[in-house]
Amino acid sequence: MKVVIVGGGIGGLAAYHALHTYLPSNVSIKVYELYQTPNTATSGIGGGIGIVPNGLRALNAISPASVLYLWAHGNVCPYFVVRNQNGTTLGRLGGLHDRILLPRASVHESLLLGMANGVTEWGRKVVEVKETADAAQVVFEDGTVETCDLIIGADGVKSICRQALFGKDAYQAQYDGLTGVGGFAPFSSLTPALQNGIKADQAAMTFSRNGFFGYALSLPLSTPVSEQQVMFWSTYATDTPPSRDLPSEEIRAILMEKHDSWKSPFAGAFRQIIDAAYRPTITDSRFTKWLVLPRYEISPLPYWSSLHGTVLGPAKGAARIILVGDAAHAAAPDSGQGASMAFEDAQMLGLLLRHYLPDSDPLPKVAKAYEDMRIPRVGRILRIGRRQAEGKREISWFKAAVRDLVLWIMCHLPLRVMLWLNPTHLYDVEKEVAKYLAAVAR
Numbered sequence: 447m448k449v450v451i452v453g454g455g456i457g458g459l460a461a462y463h464a465l466h467t468y469l470p471s472n473v474s475i476k477v478y479e480l481y482q483t484p485n486t487a488t489s490g491i492g493g494g495i496g497i498v499p500n501g502l503r504a505l506n507a508i509s510p511a512s513v514l515y516l517w518a519h520g521n522v523c524p525y526f527v528v529r530n531q532n533g534t535t536l537g538r539l540g541g542l543h544d545r546i547l548l549p550r551a552s553v554h555e556s557l558l559l560g561m562a563n564g565v566t567e568w569g570r571k572v573v574e575v576k577e578t579a580d581a582a583q584v585v586f587e588d589g590t591v592e593t594c595d596l597i598i599g600a601d602g603v604k605s606i607c608r609q610a611l612f613g614k615d616a617y618q619a620q621y622d623g624l625t626g627v628g629g630f631a632p633f634s635s636l637t638p639a640l641q642n643g644i645k646a647d648q649a650a651m652t653f654s655r656n657g658f659f660g661y662a663l664s665l666p667l668s669t670p671v672s673e674q675q676v677m678f679w680s681t682y683a684t685d686t687p688p689s690r691d692l693p694s695e696e697i698r699a700i701l702m703e704k705h706d707s708w709k710s711p712f713a714g715a716f717r718q719i720i721d722a723a724y725r726p727t728i729t730d731s732r733f734t735k736w737l738v739l740p741r742y743e744i745s746p747l748p749y750w751s752s753l754h755g756t757v758l759g760p761a762k763g764a765a766r767i768i769l770v771g772d773a774a775h776a777a778a779p780d781s782g783q784g785a786s787m788a789f790e791d792a793q794m795l796g797l798l799l800r801h802y803l804p805d806s807d808p809l810p811k812v813a814k815a816y817e818d819m820r821i822p823r824v825g826r827i828l829r830i831g832r833r834q835a836e837g838k839r840e841i842s843w844f845k846a847a848v849r850d851l852v853l854w855i856m857c858h859l860p861l862r863v864m865l866w867l868n869p870t871h872l873y874d875v876e877k878e879v880a881k882y883l884a885a886v887a888r
């Protein structure tokens with residue numbers, strides 16, 4: 447069997463690890479990525495990210511070396527301190543399992559570990575994918591075509607693979623009215639009082655009536671003060687999406703206008719972090735970039751594979767195109783689950799391929815099982831994320847008070863009750879697949 451993975455981002459590389467882990471060595475796997483080199487990919491990514499417990503569980507199953515790398519390169523922190531704009535601490539959220547906060551580039555670096563030479567071809571832009579009666583085809587920008595048995599579409603929010611299923615105009619990414627700005631501040635530039643505060647918090651989220659500001663240490667706690675970085679991200683409502691290339695002075699001005707008046711237990715916390723964030727003298731490109739990210743999401747897709755046909759037909763397909771990651775379920779980042787969902791997708795696809803591959807015509811069974819399990823799971827998480835996004839828009843004082851009360855209650859509920867209300871972090875792909883396959887076999 448020959449598998450082509452379109453896109454070598456978080457989802458594509460995770461899919462490679464899953465297939466490599468679960469499938470026999472005679473299955474050929476190839477990854478095609480738009481970025482010219484691994485270095486341009488990691489330096490172009492920027493910003494900070496959090497990998498949550500369910501994502502770490504899935505990643506550990508398909509690439510334990512990647513998880514060890516994340517542990518060694520990030521801030522392992524089980525909770526977030528939650529505050530409001532008056533500087534009142536509402537409590538701590540989380541706490542049972544570890545999550546890791548770290549530069550996005552480190553996540554990509556972790557996934558590049560253990561990739562055999564030549565598996566990924568860099569600088570290859572895919573312009574079209576097709577399913578024919580007995581094969582799938584990937585068309586590249588230079589006109590070359592590769593034929594394979596299965597295409598895994600891991601090409602992100604503006605997916606070409608998704609277009610093969612639904613057409614160019616359907617399920618376009620839409621601006622959701624919120625813009626995120628993120629960056630890194632050198633820890634050593636902050637006052638000792640703020641350094642101590644951030645060390646005590648490790649990670650904090652502040653909600654206001656007109657936006658959100660989060661910060662966290664982004665390197666292991668053992669990192670010397672001179673090298674430690676604070677990752678931060680701000681979210682605010684704006685009708686039109688700003689340019690992603692805004693000059694840094696303008697970004698600074700926008701952030702100051704939003705956050706300078708917010709209170710914190712640590713004097714001038716927001717101003718200090720914003721001021722320290724852009725330092726042209728830092729040569730490590732992972733930390734110099736400010737990210738301006740108008741947020742785009744796509745409406746939930748009714749299906750994630752060509753089992754249901756492609757726009758070019760036939761109406762009932764052979765499921766030779768299957769989507770993972772943001773290509774299947776791009777959503778605003780409020781759930782903090784985007785990368786973790788991609789890890790779960792990858793692990794599940796790997797397990798299902800392993801199970802069904804010995805059957806005749808395995809791909810339709812793989813696609814059906816994958817969609818049966820993934821679509822409801824991801825749908826629930828996207829709904830939670832959307833609710834969380836509402837708290838970051840401009841809201842009335844009354845709504846802000848209700849939000850603060852809900853956050854306070856969430857922070858003070860016993861962990862058992864919280865996990866019962868929202869068991870997202872407990873999800874174990876292997877157990878879910880075993881349960882599903884047992885039910886189908888009955």
Ligand SMILES: Cc1cc2nc3c(=O)[nH]c(=O)nc-3n(C[C@H](O)[C@H](O)[C@H](O)COP(=O)(O)OP(=O)(O)OC[C@H]3O[C@@H](n4cnc5c(N)ncnc54)[C@H](O)[C@@H]3O)c2cc1C
Nearest residue numbers: 453455456457480496572601602771772779782783784785
């Ligand atoms: C501001 C922000 C903050 C976030 N914070 C978090 C967080 O804290 N936790 C979390 O879990 N998630 C977070 N996410 C979401 C997370 O980053 C994504 O869900 C995750 O990166 C999805 O991985 P992916 O591989 O599906 O897509 P991508 O990472 O977008 O990768 C797609 C890859 O495909 C390549 N590609 C695209 N088109 C083509 C083509 N035609 N040919 C060849 N290659 C192509 C791209 O170059 C890219 O490398 C955040 C997202 C944003 C925007």
